[in-house]
Amino acid sequence: MKKDLPEKILIYGILILWTFICLFPIYWTATTSFKTAASVTQGLLIPWIDFEPAWKGWKNLGLSPDTIFTESNPREEFLARFFNTAIISSSASALAVILGSFAAYGLSRFNYKFGFMRNPDISFFFLSQLILPPVVLALPLLVLYRELDLLDTHIGMIMIYTLTVLPIVIWIMRDQFNAVPIELEEAALVDGASVWGSFFRVVFPIVLPGIASAFILCLILCWNEYFLAALITSTDAKTMPVMVASQISSQSIKWWNMAAISLALCFPLIVVAIFLERYIVKGMAAGAVKG
Amino acid sequence: MNEIKIIERDPLYVVSKSSVNPKTIRAGKLIVWSSFLLMVFIGLIQALYTFEKINFGFSNWRPLLYSYILWAIAIGYSRVLIYGERGKRNLFIFPAVMFIISIVIFPILFGLYISFSDWNLSSIDGRKFNGLDNFYQMIADPYYWNALKNMIYYILAVLVEFAIAFLLAILLNTQIRGRKFFRIAFLIPLMLSPVAVSWMVGKSMLEQRFGPVASFARWLGWETPTFFSNPEIARLTMMCMDAWTFIPLMIIMLLAGLQALPKEVLEAAKVDGANKWTMFKNIIFPIMLPVSLTTLVIRIIFKLKLADIIIIVTAGGPGGATDSVTSFIVREYRDRSNVGYGTLLSFVYLVIIIIFMTILIRFVSRWLQREA
Numbered sequence: 001m002k003k004d005l006p007e008k009i010l011i012y013g014i015l016i017l018w019t020f021i022c023l024f025p026i027y028w029t030a031t032t033s034f035k036t037a038a039s040v041t042q043g044l045l046i047p048w049i050d051f052e053p054a055w056k057g058w059k060n061l062g063l064s065p066d067t068i069f070t071e072s073n074p075r076e077e078f079l080a081r082f083f084n085t086a087i088i089s090s091s092a093s094a095l096a097v098i099l100g101s102f103a104a105y106g107l108s109r110f111n112y113k114f115g116f117m118r119n120p121d122i123s124f125f126f127l128s129q130l131i132l133p134p135v136v137l138a139l140p141l142l143v144l145y146r147e148l149d150l151l152d153t154h155i156g157m158i159m160i161y162t163l164t165v166l167p168i169v170i171w172i173m174r175d176q177f178n179a180v181p182i183e184l185e186e187a188a189l190v191d192g193a194s195v196w197g198s199f200f201r202v203v204f205p206i207v208l209p210g211i212a213s214a215f216i217l218c219l220i221l222c223w224n225e226y227f228l229a230a231l232i233t234s235t236d237a238k239t240m241p242v243m244v245a246s247q248i249s250s251q252s253i254k255w256w257n258m259a260a261i262s263l264a265l266c267f268p269l270i271v272v273a274i275f276l277e278r279y280i281v282k283g284m285a286a287g288a289v290k291g
Numbered sequence: 292m293n294e295i296k297i298i299e300r301d302p303l304y305v306v307s308k309s310s311v312n313p314k315t316i317r318a319g320k321l322i323v324w325s326s327f328l329l330m331v332f333i334g335l336i337q338a339l340y341t342f343e344k345i346n347f348g349f350s351n352w353r354p355l356l357y358s359y360i361l362w363a364i365a366i367g368y369s370r371v372l373i374y375g376e377r378g379k380r381n382l383f384i385f386p387a388v389m390f391i392i393s394i395v396i397f398p399i400l401f402g403l404y405i406s407f408s409d410w411n412l413s414s415i416d417g418r419k420f421n422g423l424d425n426f427y428q429m430i431a432d433p434y435y436w437n438a439l440k441n442m443i444y445y446i447l448a449v450l451v452e453f454a455i456a457f458l459l460a461i462l463l464n465t466q467i468r469g470r471k472f473f474r475i476a477f478l479i480p481l482m483l484s485p486v487a488v489s490w491m492v493g494k495s496m497l498e499q500r501f502g503p504v505a506s507f508a509r510w511l512g513w514e515t516p517t518f519f520s521n522p523e524i525a526r527l528t529m530m531c532m533d534a535w536t537f538i539p540l541m542i543i544m545l546l547a548g549l550q551a552l553p554k555e556v557l558e559a560a561k562v563d564g565a566n567k568w569t570m571f572k573n574i575i576f577p578i579m580l581p582v583s584l585t586t587l588v589i590r591i592i593f594k595l596k597l598a599d600i601i602i603i604v605t606a607g608g609p610g611g612a613t614d615s616v617t618s619f620i621v622r623e624y625r626d627r628s629n630v631g632y633g634t635l636l637s638f639v640y641l642v643i644i645i646i647f648m649t650i651l652i653r654f655v656s657r658w659l660q661r662e663a
Contacts, residue, residue, distance in 0.1 A: 011462050018459055019476040025491045026479070028503060032495065041501050076563065099387040106383025109303040114388075120386065129391060131648050133596045137395065139624065139634045140402035143412070149351040163394045182303050195305055195379055202551040224484035225600045226651045227478070228619070241486040245603050248490050255495065262487040269482040277475050284540060285547030 026263075026270070033057035033259035040255045057260030077243070078264065085239040087220035088154055092161035097215050099162070100169030101207075105199060107170075108177040111187075123174070130167040137163075138231050145232060152234045160228055165218040172217070172286045176210035177203065213283035216276055220269060240265050301380075311375040319372030323388055326365040330358040349368060365387050405637035411628050418631075425635040437611045438619040439643070441526065445597060445615060448530040449590050453583070455534075456541035461575075463542070464549040474546075478530055481539040485599035492532055493604035520607055522612030529613045537593060541586050548582030549575070584655045591651070616640045 025070050031047055034038065036132035039051035047053045050184060055064035062072025103126065106112070107119055114122065141160060142151070150156035180203055204211075226241040233242060273280065334355050340348025367385050370378035406425060410418040429435055463473060483491070496502045497518045508516035518528045553577065560570050576583075598617035601607060607614035607622055614622075616636070624633040 005589070009377065011465060011467065013469070014458070015473055019473060022476050022480050022539075025488075025496060026483075028496055029491045099390055102382075103384045103387035106380065110380045110383070112303045112381070112384060122388070124397075126391070130396060131592055131595075131644060132395065133617060133637070133640065133644065135596075135598070135620050136402070136637045137398050139620075139630050139637065140398040140405060141394075143405060143410075143630060144398060145399060146412070148356050149353050150356075163391065166628065167318055170387070184571045185303055189303075189305060195303075195376070196382075220482060224486070226484070226486045227602075227621075230602075231621075241484050244484075244490070245486045248486075248494060248603055258490055259495070262490045262514055265487045266483045270479060271482075272474055273478050273482045277471075277478060281474070281543050281547075284543045289408065 010064070026266070029259045029263050033256050033263055035256055035259075037254075043137045053179035057254075057256035057258075060254070060257045061256060061260050061264070063260070063264075078261070081238055081240045081243045082264075083235055084154070085223060087240075088161060088237065088239060089219055089225075091160045092222050093156075093165065093215050095158065095162045096165045096169045096218050097211055100166050100214070101173050101211060104170045104173035105177050105203065108174055109182070123170075126170045127167050128174045129163070130171075134164065134228050142231055151232060152236050152239050154239075156232060157229065157237055157239070160232070161222045161225065164228075165221055168217060168221070172214045172283055173207070173210060175286050176207045180206050200257070209279070210286070213279035213286070216272065216279050217283040220272070220280070223269060305376060305380075311373065314374045315393065319369035322365045322372075323362075323369045326358070326362040330355065330362050333358045359393070363393070402634050402638060405631050406638055408631040410630045412630055421631070425632045428584050428632060429636060429639060432620060434614065435610050435616075437638075438607075438614040438616045441612070441614055442597075442616055444526060445530060445533070446591055446594055447532065449587060449594055451539055452534045452590065453541060453587055456538050456582070456586075457545055459538070460542050460545035460549055461571075463546055477542055478539050483537065486533060486603060488536055489600045489603035492535070493528075493600060497528065520609060522609055523615050525605060525609055529601060529605065532604070533594070533597060537590060540593075541590055544586040544589070545579070545582060548579050548586075551582075552578055588651065588655065592648075618646070 028038060028045075029081045031045065031053075034047060034056065035051060036054055036056055042051075055066070058064040059067055060074060061078060062068070062070070062075030063078075067075075076179065090137075107123055111121055112122060117125065137160070145156050149155075150159075164275045184202050188202045189195075219278035225239075226245060229239045229242045230245065233239060244261055247261060336345070336348055337352055337355055367382060367389070370381045370385065372378070374381070405418065407420060407422060408418045409421045409424070449550050459477065463470060463477070467473070471585060476658060480488075496504045499515075499517055500506050505516045505518075517524070519525045556578075556602045557570070558573050565573070596617065597615045598621065600613050601613055601618040605613045607618050611619070620636050620640075623636065624630065
């Protein structure tokens with residue numbers, strides 16, 4: 001395909017403009033975390049030319065070169081929140097992927113009948129959970145969790161996060177399993193494997209990339225979740241978004257600190273996006289195409 | 292005459308022994324009922340203890356949870372004991388179904404119970420049944436209706452987002468250099484936590500005095516750029532921030548659809564001399580319709596949950612102009628700490644959503660290529 005020059009310029013112009021829109025906030029935050037008070041209020045943009053970068057924001061977080069080996073309370077606090085988020089989101093994603101893959105496999109291979117519910121109804125039952133806004137569950141669960149002593153615990157958070165991502169896993173995995181030819185399992189069954197045996201030995205390795213992309217999508221959603229965490233956690237299981245949000249609302253916080261901490265919250269997922277983009281795209285695209 | 296019986300055959304047909312030992316059937320029923328009784332027993336003790344009829348019990352309801360989990364496992368295991376091979380198949384979907392029932396259906400029923408009450412969680416009085424008072428209060432609550440009205444604006448904004456995403460997806464699908472770079476760059480806003488976006492964009496870039504966007508607006512000739520004091524502009528700003536995070540999702544879904552377009556049709560149209568616009572209008576858009584509608588429905592589902600950035604950046608202000616239903620309910624709950632009223636509001640919202648989504652899906656399902 002050959003294109004004339006003005007059209008090419010237009011296409012690249014729009015793409016570069018949008019890239020700028022997408023990346024500028026990250027650039028701005030990254031530079032702000034190295035600014036001093038004076039350069040923040042002047043709205044300076046380019047380090048080394050407009051202003052001299054300093055480790056200001058990272059120093060207060062205890063992550064700058066000169067403070068990294070010293071005691072630092074903010075760093076302890078930050079790392080505790082970081083690991084809370086990591087534990088909760090990865091366990092919830094893993095649990096959702098396990099439950100969801102089993103359910104999706106069952107739905108794609110067997111005909112079920114639970115009372116009036118048949119396979120399409122059961123599918124709908126699972127997927128309809130996607131529509132449920134978290135606020136509907138939030139208050140009743142808050143009361144229930146209080147009675148069950150699950151408020152502010154990892155287990156409680158993992159359970160509710162699993163629920164929020166389970167329908168997405170089922171949606172993605174159903175397509176994945178439908179794409180696997182049934183003959184493969186039939187061959188395994190003829191060779192004497194059980195239903196579960198053929199699932200683990202034959203089907204599971206084939207759909208592993210699909211499982212990976214479902215897992216990554218879940219991880220992203222759980223990592224960034226704020227609303228439910230803000231209601232349910234307070235100290236022990238507090239996640240990073242809640243910590244960052246509470247810092248935002250406190251007036252005394254300094255810009256460079258805030259910039260450093262917001263960036264630290266996003267950084268793991270930016271890395272994930274750069275290296276695992278293929279899986280993320282695959283997971284989302286599974287929702288759109290193929291039937 | 293022999294009646295013809297249609298046997299529904301599983302896609303994956305498993306030949307298995309059909310008879311099950313009656314002993315194992317009895318064992319299966321036994322474990323289900325015994326664990327059920329254990330659960331009832333623990334629940335009863337705890338209920339009596341809570342209402343101070345007896346003076347021994349557990350410090351919280353957690354033992355009931357454990358016995359519930361035990362019961363659930365017993366049901367699962369009994370499927371295998373009672374139904375044999377068929378039961379093993381049920382085990383594939385049983386955990387997920389059980390999980391959702393326990394953590395959705397049960398809280399929803401419980402929510403119905405608390406939505407007709409005045410319940411301040413921090414006061415000692417506990418729950419007070421107040422009938423339909425919450426409902427009347429809701430009818431007379433202008434801010435709730437205002438939040439619902441805002442949701443309509445927010446949802447209409449999806450159409451604009453869709454147009455932008457479609458354009459970018461088409462551009463990404465053309466022959467360009469560095470497509471992988473652009474794809475990653477376009478994906479990144481979706482990776483950012485709404486909380487971080489609230490600060491990075493809402494609080495810092497849109498800062499009135501020295502935020503870069505404000506400086507840019509001044510350079511364009513807007514003398515006093517304020518993004519959150521005028522109701523209309525504040526709502527527009529929130530729409531833009533939300534769009535910024537979610538356009539990547541739409542781009543990816545639409546791009547997947549564009550890449551699956553049948554090449555032959557496009558080639559044939561080109562040979563016939565169709566120009567770009569007619570090709571888009573008559574070929575690409577109609578073939579893309581199912582993907583487009585799926586994308587829109589999914590985006591609307593996410594939009595209905597919109598809350599985080601509003602809670603953090605504007606807290607609904609000015610005067611409720613940016614409130615989404617979720618952010619409003621959270622504020623209600625924090626201000627009055629009445630769980631009952633908040634729950635009722637969220638349930639009314641749920642009913643509205645279900646009606647809206649049912650109509651929407653019914654309306655678009657003609658063009659959708661897949662069910663649900």
